[in-house]
Amino acid sequence: MTGTRQPVLSVRELNVDYGTGDGAVHALRDIDLTLHRGEVLGLAGESGSGKSTLAYAVTRLLAPPGVITGGDVLYHPREGAPLDILALTPAELRAFRWQELSIVFQGAMNSLNPVHTVRSQLTDVLKAHRPGMTRPERDTKAAELLALVGISADRLAAYPHQLSGGMRQRVMIAMALALDPEVVIMDEPTTALDVVMQRQILRQLVRLREELGFSVVFITHDISLLVEFSDRVAIMYGGRVVEEATAGALYRDARHPYSHGLLHSFPALHGPRRELSGIPGSPPHLTAMPSGCAFHPRCPKAFEPCAVRVPFLGHPEGEEERTVACWLHHDHDHDH
Template identity: 50%
Template sequence: MSKLLQVTGLSVTYDTSSGPVTAVDQVDLDVQSGEFVGIVGESGCGKSTLLFAIAQLLTPPASVAGGEVIFRGQNMVAMNAGELAPIRWRNMSVVMQSAMNALNPVKRIRAQYADAMKAHGIRSKIEIRQRSEEVLELVGIDRVHLNSFPHQLSGGMRQRAMIAMALLFTPELVIMDEPTSALDVVAQRSLMLQIKELQQQLGFAVIFVTHDMSLVSHFSDRLMVMYAAQEMEYGPTRQVFDSPAHPYSRGLLDAFPQIRGPRVPLQGIPGAPPNLTAMPPGCRFEPRCPLRFDACAVTQPALYQVADVQARCLLHDPDHRDKAELGRDR
């Protein structure tokens, strides 16, 4: 697979009355053509902000403070609105968290699809109608609903209508920000199966943000775990689930019920994420980490290579790991 997206050192800040607050801190991410990448983490860790920065959809008070987003060989951070317009929807599309908020409530579905296609130079009414019918049927909705307003559709149908809109031009990358969060469990699984089927059928790549570990475990190829604006772990999904290299990843998995195997009590992660305006001087997870040692409180860990994954934990730094083990032996 060829590399479609390369994010390097991406940082996003929010301007506040007390100064800029970093919501995404030097995150690296790459996506191959046709790959499904999941991003998980607690609320407020920067997942959605990261997606909006990749798609260059940030609005004040948020702004990109540094880094690059190389998509199809072009740095989107350095592009202006006129240069970005032809890329959005045609090469890269976004499915928002709430379809009811993303769709225009006073326009029929067909009118919203037509607006998107006209913005990219398609003027033929016949072509617009045919493509609108095609994408709606791709996601399992009868074409008669092109005449519906968003409020006339169920939650699952609205989400599917948004996905259909994202596929109008068969883009190479579809970015999805918690598209299943407002759906029940049955509708979630049905929608995810359809997304995966469409991805395999059409060959587009997916970046998928969610709180649901079960979704990414079944559908993603690689997984990024975020915490307090940083990536804590990134690598093949199966390896992260089978052998998590970061204590935070392990904490998330311990709080997730297992369907198979012996019954074990669920364990939450004690405490709360740090205030973004007052980060701990060392590891950001240190105040909540069951494996912390003295160096964690004062040393900011880098990303260390552990087999096929990268993990931001001093336990994978040989010098600090040896000192931690020596301290425990005493």
């Protein structure tokens, strides 16, 4: 791992609701996560588990009726005191986004403006945030950014429709890196691309992370991608983190039955053929969450406390590098 274990982003007890009052839906509950400097933190879970909501809450891009109802999101600069992202004014937020923290959205390859060239879209970011740059300097920087993501400078004059899906996606990644941010959040950035292109873009991203030293939160429902490209992985279900561990530890020995189900729902490329088990049932709807552990109606190992009590996210005995929210691994006779 390239991280020095210094935190760069820490989320504490984050809660998000959609709507207010009695009709409010709890989309995120008590999220605790730390992103360390220089690492790739993967975030996995089925649709509706809260992954994108978390990305939008952290970046303050949550659209109404989404409301942050509690918790802290702290950004730790290389020097100076931590910054409370949730307390930034609109002007401070504008300066902070893209410069310290940037985001590549889901379906990003359709986020480019169809009537502007690649050059004008890359240089607009620089014009807004680096007013001291001259036009030739902006053009040079735009060409450098494209080179970073493996696109030749002659494509600067192209319009988005003249680029393939993979190229447009890489232009969006170049844009996210334009101001040398410390943190890049990628929300399912490769979903619409074929598998070969996905891996190509992610390899490029990992190489850039090593070159430029930024940290990545990589959100996807494809856990096989996360295991391959992340340093640590957090698994979400029903608006909570249910397990967090290093990618290797999670792959070798997932402790939460949901993590285990996710890992066993895609075929192994090597070794003996095994039956795919998958996960029975469907994810819960946020308006009708089960009591106790949200996963218990689908869990093959559910037992007496699971339907009644929400398990806490804690370390299983002897495992300081892993946290899991499951009564199989905690003493359920005691309250936490």
